Amino acid sequence: MLVLNCPYCGLDKDETELSAGGEAHLKRFGPGSSDEDFEGYLFERTNPKGLHFERWRCAFGCGKWFHAARCTATLEVFGTYKAQTLEPPKVIKDVITTKRPGWSWRNFS
Amino acid sequence: MSDSQPEGYVGLHQLRGLSMLTLRANLSATKIKSGIKKATGLDFPKHGMHTSNGAKSLGWMSPDELLIIVDSDECVQTIENLNKALVGQHILLEDMSDARAMFRLSGKNIREVLAKLVPFDTSHSGFAVGSLVRTRFAQVAGAAFMTSNDTVELMCFRSVQDYVFGLLQERIATWFRGLSIAVSLKKN
Numbered sequence: 001m002l003v004l005n006c007p008y009c010g011l012d013k014d015e016t017e018l019s020a021g022g023e024a025h026l027k028r029f030g031p032g033s034s035d036e037d038f039e040g041y042l043f044e045r046t047n048p049k050g051l052h053f054e055r056w057r058c059a060f061g062c063g064k065w066f067h068a069a070r071c072t073a074t075l076e077v078f079g080t081y082k083a084q085t086l087e088p089p090k091v092i093k094d095v096i097t098t099k100r101p102g103w104s105w106r107n108f109s
Numbered sequence: 110m111s112d113s114q115p116e117g118y119v120g121l122h123q124l125r126g127l128s129m130l131t132l133r134a135n136l137s138a139t140k141i142k143s144g145i146k147k148a149t150g151l152d153f154p155k156h157g158m159h160t161s162n163g164a165k166s167l168g169w170m171s172p173d174e175l176l177i178i179v180d181s182d183e184c185v186q187t188i189e190n191l192n193k194a195l196v197g198q199h200i201l202l203e204d205m206s207d208a209r210a211m212f213r214l215s216g217k218n219i220r221e222v223l224a225k226l227v228p229f230d231t232s233h234s235g236f237a238v239g240s241l242v243r244t245r246f247a248q249v250a251g252a253a254f255m256t257s258n259d260t261v262e263l264m265c266f267r268s269v270q271d272y273v274f275g276l277l278q279e280r281i282a283t284w285f286r287g288l289s290i291a292v293s294l295k296k297n
């Protein structure tokens with residue numbers, strides 16, 4: 001069972017109270033962008049075995065979207081953080097570096 | 110609770126005659142907090158908590174949502190007071206009175222009953238008196254107000270009130286001995 005702490009209401013939320021929102025930190029390519037960028041924005045998702053950054057919604061709780069850094073293989077949660085950011089905050093990166101030295105994900109490391 | 114307290118393992122009431130207002134605003138803004146305090150006469154609730162003086166209560170629903178529960182007779186006046194106290198502030202106030210239903214569980218074993226309904230820790234450390242947790246009751250969304258050591262109030266959408274009422278009866282009757290049910294017309 002996956003338990004994530006919602007950074008808005010501050011409560012530990014059971015997986016059954018959350019809805020999954022897929023990969024985090026996507027950059028939107030809308031009207032006027034190239035076909036490749038638009039296709040990438042719509043369809044290209046990483047599906048790593050290991051470290052992953054995801055969007056989750058506190059659906060049965062406060063209703064807010066937040067981000068989670070976790071391992072898809074072990075279900076270890078490295079941390080959760082608010083969605084108003086373009087990249088994982090330093091505290092989250094530091095935790096991951098301690099537990100998965102040399103990690104990288106998309107453009108982050 | 111005096112003679113209205115039902116006998117049995119746990120008491121189950123449906124609370125009627127309540128009005129509920131939803132206020133969307135930046136709840137960390139000082140002017141918003143003081144305006145709400147002035148309009149309702151209640152202390153502004155801390156993060157994840159509610160405050161109450163019996164019939165009237167304020168509940169922290171999210172960083173930008175406050176639930177205001179008042180006796181139906183006071184609804185119009187409360188809306189007027191809030192609009193007056195928060196004039197010029199960026200807010201949205203809506204009367205949600207008929208959108209939700211409310212139940213009260215009473216007795217010393219309510220934490221055990223609650224644990225059969227919700228996925229969070231219902232012990233004293235996880236759910237202290239004064240807490241308000243938005244969660245799910247089995248399959249539907251709801252909120253639980255820990256109003257005292259032996260009362261908890263459960264809120265759900267009115268469209269699922271029969272489901273929740275049945276669910277509460279079933280959980281109490283299946284897992285615990287004895288159940289008494291009463292329908293109150295007023296919160297107090």
Ligand SMILES: [Zn+2]
Binds near residue numbers: 006007064
């Ligand atoms: Zn939340």
